[in-house]
Amino acid sequence: MTSRLNPYISFNGNAREALEFYRAVFGGELTVNTFNDFGNPDPEVAHLVMHGQLETPAGYTLMGADLMPGMPVTSGSTITISLSGDDEELRTYFAKLAEGGSITVPLEKQVWGDEYGQVTDRYGVAWMANIGQPRS
Numbered sequence: 542m543t544s545r546l547n548p549y550i551s552f553n554g555n556a557r558e559a560l561e562f563y564r565a566v567f568g569g570e571l572t573v574n575t576f577n578d579f580g581n582p583d584p585e586v587a588h589l590v591m592h593g594q595l596e597t598p599a600g601y602t603l604m605g606a607d608l609m610p611g612m613p614v615t616s617g618s619t620i621t622i623s624l625s626g627d628d629e630e631l632r633t634y635f636a637k638l639a640e641g642g643s644i645t646v647p648l649e650k651q652v653w654g655d656e657y658g659q660v661t662d663r664y665g666v667a668w669m670a671n672i673g674q675p676r677s
Contacts, residue, residue: 547602548622550666553614556590556607559664566637569597585610599630616665627673635670638662648672 552559557573564571572594577587589607596602608614624631635648641663648658648670656672 545602547604548620550603550605550664551608551614552590552605552664554589554607555664556593556605559666560590560593560595560603560605562663563595563603566634567595567597567599567601567603569595569601571595599628621659621667621669623669623671625671625673627675629672631670631672635660635668638668650674 550556550559560571560573573590574592575587576583576589576591579591581587581591586609589609590605592604592606594602594604624634632648635658639660639662642661644658644660645667646657646659646669648656651657654674656674657670659667659669661667
């Protein structure tokens with residue numbers, strides 16, 4: 542089995558909504574399991590997402606879950622999810638991630654020649670996009 546590294550995002554009761562948003566952005570197959578699915582019928586947590594996983598056509602894997610009630614959710618600036626390459630689809634992803642969120646650095650040409658931008662989506666997750674330009 543090969544190994545891989547992928548983001549796993551914690552949410553405060555809205556993991557299903559967030560993961561469905563990411564599916565709308567990136568496409569792909571979304572699997573969502575609740576705490577009830579794994580044997581915890583407690584009404585306070587039964588409906589919460591214990592594990593969600595999005596596998597996209599571009600080969601990205603994004604995972605997420607709700608934290609248990611009482612566990613602190615700390616959104617911050619220590620992690621940013623990076624999208625990079627020369628695929629024009631990155632522009633579409635950037636625009637969709639910005640819907641309901643905020644663009645912190647507009648997607649535009651930079652001194653290194655590529656287009657680059659940063660956005661914080663509606664769930665407080667920071668993203669950056671770097672779109673490589675053809676090199677001659």
